[in-house]
Amino acid sequence: MSYVKPKFRHPELPKNKLGYTVDYYEGALSTLCAGCGHDSISSAIIQGCYEMNIEPHRLAKLSGIGCSSKTPAYFLSNSHGFNSVHGRMPSVATGANMANRDLIYFGVSGDGDTASIGMGQFVHVIRRNLNMTYIVMNNGCYGLTKGQDSATADEGSKNKTGQVNLFESIDLASLAIELGATFVAQSFSGDKTQLVPLIKAAMKHPGFAFINVISPCVTFNNNLGSTKSYDYVREHVEATATMDFVPQMQEISVSYDKGSQKQVKMHDGSLITLNKLAEEWDPLNRQSAMNAVLNAKSKGEILTGLLYVNPDSKDLHHLIQTSDKPLNSLVKSELCPGADALKEINAGLR
Amino acid sequence: MSNTKVNDFVVRFANVNGTGSASANFLFTKAIFRMGIPVTPKNIFPSNIQGLPTWYEVRVSEKGYLGRREGIDMMVAVNPQSMLNDVKAVKSGGYFLYDSSKKLHDQYIREDIHYIGIPLMTLCNEAYTDARQRQLFKNIVYVGALIALLDIEFKEVEGLLADQFQGKEKLIPSNIKALQLGIDYIHKNFKYPLDIRVERRNLLKDAIMMEGNAACGLGAVYAGATFAAWYPITPSTSVVEGFAEYAAEFRTDKITGKKNVAIVQAEDELAAIGMVIGANWNGARSFTATSGPGLSLMNEFLGLAYFAEIPTVLVDVQRTGPSTGMPTRTQQSDILEAAYASHGDTKHVLVFPSTPKECFELVADSFDLAEQLQTPVIVMIDLDLGMNDHVTPPLVWDDKREYKRGKVLSAADLEKIEKFGRYLDVDNDGITYRTIPGTHASKGSFFTRGTSRDEYAAYTEDSAAYQRNMDRLIKKWNTAKDMVPAPQVYNQKNNSENGILFFGTSQYAAEEAMDILKQEGIAMDAIRLRGFPFNKTVEDFVKSHKKVFVIEQNRDAQMKSLLMIELQADPNKLISVLNYDGMPITADNILKQITKNLSPSSKLN
Numbered sequence: 022m023s024y025v026k027p028k029f030r031h032p033e034l035p036k037n038k039l040g041y042t043v044d045y046y047e048g049a050l051s052t053l054c055a056g057c058g059h060d061s062i063s064s065a066i067i068q069g070c071y072e073m074n075i076e077p078h079r080l081a082k083l084s085g086i087g088c089s090s091k092t093p094a095y096f097l098s099n100s101h102g103f104n105s106v107h108g109r110m111p112s113v114a115t116g117a118n119m120a121n122r123d124l125i126y127f128g129v130s131g132d133g134d135t136a137s138i139g140m141g142q143f144v145h146v147i148r149r150n151l152n153m154t155y156i157v158m159n160n161g162c163y164g165l166t167k168g169q170d171s172a173t174a175d176e177g178s179k180n181k182t183g184q185v186n187l188f189e190s191i192d193l194a195s196l197a198i199e200l201g202a203t204f205v206a207q208s209f210s211g212d213k214t215q216l217v218p219l220i221k222a223a224m225k226h227p228g229f230a231f232i233n234v235i236s237p238c239v240t241f242n243n244n245l246g247s248t249k250s251y252d253y254v255r256e257h258v259e260a261t262a263t264m265d266f267v268p269q270m271q272e273i274s275v276s277y278d279k280g281s282q283k284q285v286k287m288h289d290g291s292l293i294t295l296n297k298l299a300e301e302w303d304p305l306n307r308q309s310a311m312n313a314v315l316n317a318k319s320k321g322e323i324l325t326g327l328l329y330v331n332p333d334s335k336d337l338h339h340l341i342q343t344s345d346k347p348l349n350s351l352v353k354s355e356l357c358p359g360a361d362a363l364k365e366i367n368a369g370l371r
Numbered sequence: 372m373s374n375t376k377v378n379d380f381v382v383r384f385a386n387v388n389g390t391g392s393a394s395a396n397f398l399f400t401k402a403i404f405r406m407g408i409p410v411t412p413k414n415i416f417p418s419n420i421q422g423l424p425t426w427y428e429v430r431v432s433e434k435g436y437l438g439r440r441e442g443i444d445m446m447v448a449v450n451p452q453s454m455l456n457d458v459k460a461v462k463s464g465g466y467f468l469y470d471s472s473k474k475l476h477d478q479y480i481r482e483d484i485h486y487i488g489i490p491l492m493t494l495c496n497e498a499y500t501d502a503r504q505r506q507l508f509k510n511i512v513y514v515g516a517l518i519a520l521l522d523i524e525f526k527e528v529e530g531l532l533a534d535q536f537q538g539k540e541k542l543i544p545s546n547i548k549a550l551q552l553g554i555d556y557i558h559k560n561f562k563y564p565l566d567i568r569v570e571r572r573n574l575l576k577d578a579i580m581m582e583g584n585a586a587c588g589l590g591a592v593y594a595g596a597t598f599a600a601w602y603p604i605t606p607s608t609s610v611v612e613g614f615a616e617y618a619a620e621f622r623t624d625k626i627t628g629k630k631n632v633a634i635v636q637a638e639d640e641l642a643a644i645g646m647v648i649g650a651n652w653n654g655a656r657s658f659t660a661t662s663g664p665g666l667s668l669m670n671e672f673l674g675l676a677y678f679a680e681i682p683t684v685l686v687d688v689q690r691t692g693p694s695t696g697m698p699t700r701t702q703q704s705d706i707l708e709a710a711y712a713s714h715g716d717t718k719h720v721l722v723f724p725s726t727p728k729e730c731f732e733l734v735a736d737s738f739d740l741a742e743q744l745q746t747p748v749i750v751m752i753d754l755d756l757g758m759n760d761h762v763t764p765p766l767v768w769d770d771k772r773e774y775k776r777g778k779v780l781s782a783a784d785l786e787k788i789e790k791f792g793r794y795l796d797v798d799n800d801g802i803t804y805r806t807i808p809g810t811h812a813s814k815g816s817f818f819t820r821g822t823s824r825d826e827y828a829a830y831t832e833d834s835a836a837y838q839r840n841m842d843r844l845i846k847k848w849n850t851a852k853d854m855v856p857a858p859q860v861y862n863q864k865n866n867s868e869n870g871i872l873f874f875g876t877s878q879y880a881a882e883e884a885m886d887i888l889k890q891e892g893i894a895m896d897a898i899r900l901r902g903f904p905f906n907k908t909v910e911d912f913v914k915s916h917k918k919v920f921v922i923e924q925n926r927d928a929q930m931k932s933l934l935m936i937e938l939q940a941d942p943n944k945l946i947s948v949l950n951y952d953g954m955p956i957t958a959d960n961i962l963k964q965i966t967k968n969l970s971p972s973s974k975l976n
């Protein structure tokens with residue numbers, strides 16, 4: 022089956038700076054289960070791209086395999102998409118990014134796709150600080166293969182058949198911070214107010230921006246006893262801060278209490294304003310961010326919001342000194358040493 | 372009899388890995404090369420960094436035979452560990468050069484060979500004080516001895532040292548001194564030169580000496596590859612290292628230091644091929660290099676690139692399998708693995724260079740092919756070609772040559788079409804049009820996927836649409852037959868009812884064997900494969916001969932299988948000539964296997 026979304030436009034829908042209405046950022050009709058958390062994240066991505074005035078064709082969306090990895094088909098239909106193989110999206114994104122540094126790279130993965138089969142690539146894409154946004158739609162299970170526990174399922178959490186998970190879970194957010202990710206956030210698919218600014222800031226971040234989004238699987242892991250169910254997450258979520266993201270230094274008026282406010286200025290002048298809720302937590306300090314996540318976890322809580330950011334992030338192109346011009350735009354005269362150079366090479370081999 | 376040994380012998384050096392023998396041995400080979408005499412060295416090295424035995428075998432052949440030859444005329448034995456076997460390996464009447472600082476034990480004495488004892492250690496201990504120098508210069512002293520024994524021109528060696536130590540001229544005199552120690556010792560104690568010796572010729576003209584891997588790397592630079600990802604594995608490592616070196620030279624901005632190239636050492640081969648696919652998808656020519664174990668890991672991604680139709684270039688430098696096998700020995704045993712890599716109905720374009728010159732050319736061609744066909748192209752070489760120096764004609768490049776980027780739509784092209792269909796077979800050749808991300812604001816975007824899709828790249832589980840796509844891929848495959856490098860046919864018209872078929876590094880030994888057969892009055896037609904899928908020329912060659920000897924360097928006759936599968940060739944007429952001991956194939960071996968199979972009637976006289 023192939024689904025085509027029925028298009029009808031509200032004449033009065035507001036337009037962004039590029040003159041596009043929000044529906045311009047939509048994709049094909051979703052084939053996920055009704056109520057699946059992943060669909061809410063797709064709509065946050067649509068909203069974020071609309072608000073950021075992104076030209077869809079200047080963004081490439083990539084994913085692995087899973088229900089979550091299907092979602093790039095459901096947003097930004099004017100963007101090129103790449104649904105790769107299970108757990109290997111980071112490598113495809115790395116190559117794509119190396120080929121053209123001027124596009125925005127948006128990766129979507131699942132907890133199986135990232136924390137199990139794709140753990141190796143996830144770890145290494147962080148190490149290289151590839152300039153991309155990487156969202157894990159984390160439901161603690163393998164949705165597409167019908168609900169088996171994933172490596173992010175919490176110890177003691179019950180799945181639909183009542184079985185208790187015996188194993189320690191992998192905490193992707195604290196792992197990412199530990200590995201040196203330069204932007205790490207955590208959120209909940211049901212909290213669009215928090216998720217949209219996080220996505221906007223992540224896309225602006227010049228390096229690897231990771232967002233771990235708890236995204237309940239209504240079909241296989243939304244039962245009583247599951248720590249990734251809507252009810253459980255709503256009860257246990259605790260935000261680090263309320264957040265606002267303002268691209269490129271506009272005048273902003275802040276209504277927060279000055280004492281608990283923190284502003285992070287990004288490379289291009291964009292501002293992240295955080296109204297801190299968590300105590301003893303500094304988003305610019307790796308150690309402090311790790312502690313905050315792990316402390317919350319030990320209390321059975323899920324700390325959400327922007328957890329850590331390094332505003333001095335240098336991405337892979339900077340590290341390996343690639344030319345400013347995208348590699349895929351270079352032509353023969355810039356690439357081929359030519360026949361005369363070859364004669365000299367030959368001479369050196371005699 | 373003695374005269375026949377001028378410019379026709381094999382010297383084998385038995386060394387200890389990591390003792391600096393490689394550069395001394397290379398000096399020896401290169402001096403003979405510069406005297407205009409065909410020479411071919413083979414490294415026979417262990418999978419080890421220091422301490423294990425390593426051999427370096429040099430064949431000198433006036434007739435220009437560059438394959439390996441059995442039978443060692445002279446052993447330069449400086450490794451006590453392997454000495455007993457090294458003594459046994461010398462041909463009757465041959466020479467055994469050894470370090471006579473200590474007396475040779477009786478067990479090493481054979482009546483039928485000549486012993487040339489040189490007190491290498493004693494000479495070096497007397498001449499040098501530094502321990503490292505004493506060790507290193509032992510190698511140079513034996514090169515000196517060989518200069519005298521084999522009549523190598525001293526000035527060529529001097530010239531090589533001058534080249535080698537450009538900018539570090541201080542190091543030259545101590546090297547010359549070591550050479551002289553060896554020469555003097557021979558002059559004082561032995562008759563020289565020996566019956567095996569060299570004589571200047573001008574047979575090589577403008578030939579160069581190069582390793583296949585470096586030529587592959589250079590080919591990728593010339594082809595305009597801007598991205599490479601790789602994971603180190605012997606014997607492929609020096610492909611990307613070669614690419615990196617040449618790219619650093621030609622692609623770095625002198626002022627900013629920024630590079631028109633990116634190279635990523637990946638975490639494994641899965642990631643390496645994934646990155647290459649990502650970059651090619653996004654319009655940058657890119658490639659990776661690996662060997663058997665890496666190719667095994669890349670299977671899933673190769674299937675994706677085949678099915679989603681993404682250009683990909685991969686150099687497979689084959690080594691001895693299965694599994695880790697003998698990682699530092701050669702073989703042609705990844706053929707079936709490469710041809711059908713990945714699950715489902717998948718097949719891949721292969722090219723088979725056999726010389727460094729062809730490595731350069733066919734790698735460059737592979738980038739054109741991959742983009743024109745929008746599919747992986749696997750360049751099949753082996754350790755022998757990749758990691759050994761070969762005498763090869765000079766590399767050539769035509770400045771008028773343009774990169775063939777295949778069917779890629781520009782923004783202007785997209786403006787002109789009503790509706791873009793990524794997998795629409797507009798030209799009826801099975802090859803469809805693609806777009807690069809970022810090209811056009813509202814036209815040309817599509818979803819690349821490994822799942823089944825229709826002509827407009829939309830996901831589908833419709834059987835008819837799936838099958839249409841699979842059939843189009845076969846149409847493309849047929850189109851590829853006349854695009855891959857054509858085979859080399861040795862006779863324009865058939866002269867014999869029997870033919871020989873080979874590819875890659877078997878060329879050297881096969882041509883030598885053909886010469887010998889011809890001298891014996893046995894005419895044979897021959898064909899050298901250079902690409903897969905096979906075209907009509909290959910099909911006709913197999914059809915029009917009663918017997919076809921298929922020469923290949925693996926146990927299971929993989930190329931024969933491929934001919935059977937793809938051409939429905941009769942297995943009874945395909946006679947395998949196999950070599951799978953990890954050493955490069957020899958003409959002798961080929962001759963033995965062929966003559967065993969020939970009936971007397973095939974002799975013409």
Ligand SMILES: Cc1ncc(C[n+]2csc(CCOP(=O)(O)OP(=O)(O)O)c2C)c(N)n1
Pocket residue numbers: 086087088089090107130131132133134135158160162163164165166171
């Ligand atoms: C190599 C390979 N192994 C197994 C599978 C089967 N498979 C498809 S999706 C999936 C798990 C997906 O889980 P997750 O990434 O958490 O995504 P979700 O469906 O939960 O969103 C598995 C195991 C596959 N596609 N490829």
Ligand code: SF4
Pocket residue numbers: 052053054056057058059088089160164165237238239240241
């Ligand atoms: S199975 Fe779970 S994860 Fe998959 S679509 Fe349904 S609710 Fe979402």
Ligand SMILES: [Mg+2]
Pocket residue numbers: 087131132133158159160161162163164171
């Ligand atoms: Mg999941």
